Amino acid sequence: MNKVLEIHQLTKRFGSFTAVNNISFSVEKGNVYGLLGPNGSGKSTTLGMILNAINPTAGSWKWFDQNPDNNSLKRIGAIIESPKFYPYLSAQKNLEIVADIKEASHTKIDEKLELVGLISRKKDKFQHFSLGMKQRLAIAAALLNDPEVLILDEPTNGLDPQGIIQIRELIIKIAEQGTTIILASHLLDEVEKVCSHVVVLNQGKMLYAGSVDQMNSSFGSIVVSAANMETLEYTLKTLPFISKVTHENSKLLAVLTEEKDPADINKILFEHGIVVNHLVKRKESLEHQFFQLIQNQNN
């Protein structure tokens, strides 16, 4: 396994307020990691620390298996604030300035403009760009020196639906080229659509770190009813693949602990003498899992 980043017990306090509370996780090469959490959960503070922009209170991290220094930061491209370019200069001119600062070759400019879909607009002034185009130009700028990792803080904030789709498709395209991506987002569907891995933060605490699929891989539940609800409830509770049974309106909600087809469940209940009059399988969404995690933390 190829670790790009390893964070160990990272904490940031502002006075008596703990913005990031003892979080640990690692990032493996070639994946897209989503730092997911509501506003104020500590995402930007975490990114600020691992980019050496915010001093941590405690904890440590390693980039590419080394203690962080300016050399490791050269291997990372990051956009953590709104893009800043010269408004009266063209996209190309702006990227030339960034390339000079980053000591990147000017030959990279067209390649990155092509990648972000702005090659035909390279002579246009930055001030005439839409918000989405500005964001894509910022991504091109961050990629000029071919970083191994790209860090984005709320990359689709403020964009219209078309702009959001373009940025998400771009992130997937960049990841397909082998760049590891870490993005902070408060949008569940963004993380679900774009990321392979997710780190869930709430009130500075890490609630989950792992693959999106795994977080999503709950086997779901069934909503079921029968003429004799008491017998149904008792029987459901005895079945080995059901962990919990609760009442939901006039029906029962049973949580599955393994993959089960509704037809199979129907058959098993029938074998126990129960004829169901309603049986629907429900797949838990990432959203459900997320709120469940937050609810568990608050309980």
Ligand SMILES: Nc1ncnc2c1ncn2[C@@H]1O[C@H](COP(=O)(O)OP(=O)(O)OP(=O)(O)O)[C@@H](O)[C@H]1O
């Ligand atoms: N310099 C600071 N001084 C005091 N408190 C701060 C400072 N920076 C951040 N905070 C607080 O730390 C908490 C975490 O903020 P952070 O910006 O990391 O959250 P976030 O998850 O990125 O949310 P958002 O998407 O709203 O930026 C917030 O309650 C914020 O008010």
